[in-house]
Amino acid sequence: MAAEKGTIQERLDKAIRKVPDFPKPGILFYDLTGILMNPSVYQECLQALKEQVVQLNGNALAAIEARGFLFASPLASQLGLPLILVRKKGKLPGKTISQTFDLEYGTDTIEVHREDVRPEFRVVLVDDLIATGGTLKAAISLLEGAGSKVVGVVSVVGLPFLKFREKLGNLPVLTLIEYHTEKTS
Numbered sequence: 001m002a003a004e005k006g007t008i009q010e011r012l013d014k015a016i017r018k019v020p021d022f023p024k025p026g027i028l029f030y031d032l033t034g035i036l037m038n039p040s041v042y043q044e045c046l047q048a049l050k051e052q053v054v055q056l057n058g059n060a061l062a063a064i065e066a067r068g069f070l071f072a073s074p075l076a077s078q079l080g081l082p083l084i085l086v087r088k089k090g091k092l093p094g095k096t097i098s099q100t101f102d103l104e105y106g107t108d109t110i111e112v113h114r115e116d117v118r119p120e121f122r123v124v125l126v127d128d129l130i131a132t133g134g135t136l137k138a139a140i141s142l143l144e145g146a147g148s149k150v151v152g153v154v155s156v157v158g159l160p161f162l163k164f165r166e167k168l169g170n171l172p173v174l175t176l177i178e179y180h181t182e183k184t185s
């Protein structure tokens with residue numbers, strides 16, 4: 001790849017659209033579709049995530065529906081690693097195990113295929129964005145409760161002011177770009 005000017009964070013930041021008050025008032029939404037629309041930024045992003053996965057020395061990936069899949073599946077293919085899909089309740093056809101967790105209002109349930117969670121797996125979880133870390137924490141409980149070990153998390157964006165690191169304890173959490181404010185301007 002030709003040497004690029006600037007940093008990966010600058011290129012990601014340019015590609016990520018910030019949408020105030022979406023999907024509801026008070027939320028600043030980080031829209032990653034601009035990364036997918038820019039092949040060189042998407043490739044650079046995947047390369048950087050790949051290096052993080054290698055650093056964590058996992059032997060399997062897991063990703064959370066739906067946007068996590070966009071980053072995890074090319075990585076799994078390139079690294080030659082199995083990919084466990086963590087899906088919303090009712091989507092997987094085989095025997096599943098599930099975990100219910102609290103949202104700001106109400107609860108949600110995620111599931112994996114029982115047979116996909118194996119004791120020899122050292123799983124790296126891949127996501128698009130970590131906000132509160134609530135969904136990841138539920139995914140970690142699900143995978144570890146079923147016998148795999150989770151060795152870390154990689155994500156394109158992190159919002160540390162929502163305190164995901166406190167929620168995820170000592171687990172290594174690697175992100176490519178972090179935003180430190182809730183508001184634009």
Ligand code: AMP
Pocket residue numbers: 027028029030031067127128129130131132133134135136
């Ligand atoms: P959380 O469980 O709070 O870490 O968030 C779960 C998922 O919601 C993330 O993986 C994102 O896909 C999405 N999400 C939460 N907050 C935002 C945000 N401000 N902008 C874009 N996506 C978000």
